[in-house]
Amino acid sequence: MIIGACYGAFTYLGKYALCEDVKKVEQKVDKTMEIMEYKFKAIQLETIEDRIYRARERAGKNPTQTDKDRMNELERDREKVEREMKVMEKK
Numbered sequence: 317m318i319i320g321a322c323y324g325a326f327t328y329l330g331k332y333a334l335c336e337d338v339k340k341v342e343q344k345v346d347k348t349m350e351i352m353e354y355k356f357k358a359i360q361l362e363t364i365e366d367r368i369y370r371a372r373e374r375a376g377k378n379p380t381q382t383d384k385d386r387m388n389e390l391e392r393d394r395e396k397v398e399r400e401m402k403v404m405e406k407k
Contacts, residue, residue, distance in 0.1 A: 350407065353404065357397055357400055357401045365394060375387070
């Protein structure tokens, strides 16, 4: 009977100790994923800003309507990524 109680206690404690370990690992993984997503957005923002700069350089002082449309689209993309990054910062 004592052996059964010890075995039951060991099994019970082992199960919930592992559960806590799993929860800790899941929290670390979630935090790491959030950091990676934020870094991805930062790289995406840099890329969009570089594309805007190149489009402005290419268009010069007299951009065509196509150039203006493209730059406006890139500006909207940049604003969208910035908003997404702000939301991520608040978490």
